[in-house]
Amino acid sequence: MAAADGGGPQQLTLEPQHELRMEVDWGKQVHLQLVSGQAEVFGTALDLGERVSIGGQKVAVFTWEGCTLQMDGEPDMMYTSDETPMGQYVSIHDVLDARRQEALKAKGEGPRTFVVGPTDVGKSTLCKILLNYAVRSGWAPTFVDMDIGQGSITVPGCIAATPVEAPIDIEDGLPVDAPLVYYTGTPTPSDNPALYKHLVDRLANVLDARAQSDAQVRASGLVVNSMGWIVELGYELLKHTVQALKCDVVLVVGDERLYSQLSMELKRSSPSTQVLKLARSGGVVVRSRELRAQARKVRVEEYFYGYRKELSPASQTARFDELQVYRVGGGPRAPTSALPIGATSVADPLKLSRVANPQELLYTLLAVSHAPQPELLLSVDVAGFIYVQDVDLAKGTITYLAPCAGPLPSPLLLAGSFKTYLD
């Protein structure tokens, strides 16, 4: 075991319904061990004696019944609080749980919960807690991440889904080995809202089909995280997601206006959907714009190198003309109504154009598609991402970082529009 960064082990006692919040910077480690009582980190129960390492994270250890913890190392910031929204969360879980049981009995659909709100109100934390509680109650809910700016499943610019079958690992976060991923190529949906909607529809279809194939999966339902953009077009996209994914529970965190707006409008458009208002969690740390950009870079690094730099990506060089790189958008768009009936899907109004100059791809992420041919690039999930490290125009080659060695699963690539500078 690695030695702690100074400071001997200390015992901490938490009163029932209290939360210990701590921040540990990158590169530092704090070890926590549950000595007695009951405790959980974002809904993941700690086992007695279990030792977890925390580094580069903000975590909150909550206890329903009180507990004693042993801590090794010094967090950069630590305090306890008894003002937590956990009581509300567990009440919500309780209703969702009852609905799942009912759904399983009736062979129907379990609850599809959509968590919305502005940025930095604890949306992803709430998602995690609801997922964990569901798993602890024996369900296998599916987590859907619509936050293309700051997704927690894979790199930014994606919408993705992953089944959650075990409590989310405190050190590793969500299971990210087998997600279903669609790439929009941009962290801001305003760049191409049509593409965003198209992919949301696409994902919704797949999830419906998946739910049909398994009763337990169907009854377990979805937990959907959203992006923090809640006005104007962002608001329209939220409404679109509610409809596409047939969400029947919408949890609005930390925004009264959004709550009243959504509850009024959804009462008309989808009366079966229930909209609930939740206060923002006091433990949330507001991130600046720079921090968000930084966080995006971290997400890309995590994709290639792993959360603790435990993965080895492979840098490879290929001739550019052996790859088929496409970019979305740019062309004039025909409205859907102008298309012949039945001609949808592959024939969407989103124009694809082949990238001729590799120079513009430098420092961007390209999605490697599972699509069998270019026409399907926008309808098929991706196999992963490569990062363009270097372009040699004279030799006609590009050098890229791939998650693993070996040939790419497909030469069909979808270009992204944002640049990330990896070291």
Added chain:
Amino acid sequence: MAVGQSGLVLAFAQALTELTTVEKKNIVALTEIAADALRTEPLSAPSIATLIAKRVVMAPAAQKLPALYLLDSVSKTVGEPYKSLFVPLLAEAFMSTWHAGRGLHKALDKLLATWANIFPQPVLDDIAAQLAAARAAAAPAQVQLPAGFGFPAVAPQPQLGLGGMAAAIPQQPAAAAVAPYQQPAAAVYQQPPAQQPQGFAGFPAATGMQPGPFQQPLQQPTQQQPSAAASQINVPDLLSSLMNAGLLTAPIVPAAPEPAAGSGGVAAAPRLPHGGSSGGQPADAPAALEQREQPATTKFVPERLKEPNPSAVARLLRSTEATKSRFLDRKFLRRQQKAAGAAARASRLWYLELDTWMASTVGAAGAAGAAGAAAGTAGKQQGAAAEEALDPSQFSVPVDDLQTHCALSGEQFEQFWDEAHQEWRYRGAKALSAEEAARYGLEPGAIVLVTALGAPAGGPDGGAGVLSELAAQREIADDLAAAAAAEAGAGPGLAGGDEKDEKDEEQLAQALREQAAAAAAAAAVEAGEEPPEKRQRVD
């Protein structure tokens, strides 16, 4: 913990510290791991044996018995070399558990009685002698069970387990039954030992303190027959299953008022507190007994969301306890991989294709598995014939310039001039209806080749979850290894700019493959009785 131990030993040590209840599943899982270790890492056997025995000695009083049961289980089911390795530490382990609590004595006597042909007689004699001495020393009679003995007041089920076990100890049934109620109110969510339809309905008085009513309405086999195998290690299991089956009532929850959302539940208690009545409750322990757990409701009552909801908490903690063992070996595996991963660096694999993903992510929550994910693609062709016996020649659709390829298989459509329709059409193709399209994850109107339409991957019987995914990963790893090997043969090849040399890559692929294999093996254990062959047949 010794430095330089293998990942297996470290992970085992960690898992041991998490063995806090006598749940059978956990003990069986750890026993299997110990058995496996003999195959995979024979040299680690002494470390594992020492770990188990030391754990019994060092564990907090409440956690000794689980560890001792593990020692017993390993000795009986795995046998040598563990048995001999345990011998030097056996007496100490046994006696340390003996001293951990009076309530354990009965269970320990039984355990010792089963050791006659397991461990050598001299050791057993030694234990017997120490026992006699300890008994003589323990003169003072009838002490109440130490609060929280047996299991820490973590969660409802262990408490129930305590009730079950203690009630079966003939000397002190009354004391045991009352014990949970005398604990301070701070230890919330105590469980009553049994159903109590009449006893609790709103008496602020001390009804609850009388042992009488606690004993007659017991509807629980182990408790009704005090002599019934109290020391069986699956008591909490049994209790939880009874509870799930509705034979046992939900626990009574003290202290805070109930939001009582759907108040039509079993407990039509006279004074179900609605919002803000908390002040009206006497705060002492008997008052706590007034509260019954509220049944869950499927309706959100927004005004009540902010009120404390002890019933919901109790339910959550109860099911947590019930599902915990399900995640134990997964956790163990992950930790082992983590330990191994530090040495052999792995890579992130490419994400699965849609069909494979679909097949591998359903049926994960314990449903019977069907074909593996790897079989998913192959199965598609066979499945084509199966489902509807579609005859390709019967199908055609008008040419659609926007859809030139099958949306499923990606094959190009063959055009022909249809006299009957007086138009160009795609041969053997059909446009999907909304329902069909949803089944294949396509959009309505998508044109596909009829031959590509099979049973959609992962039909109703689902895929084998983790297993199949791992099979797929292993396949990928194999491919990788092959690619690396080919590259090594061909010298500096296409992927020339690679930072690492081929050898590294090969090792990496090897490591990956091993990892996947180990994981698959463990997953197979997890999947339990159903052998893989059977799964294949289902398909």
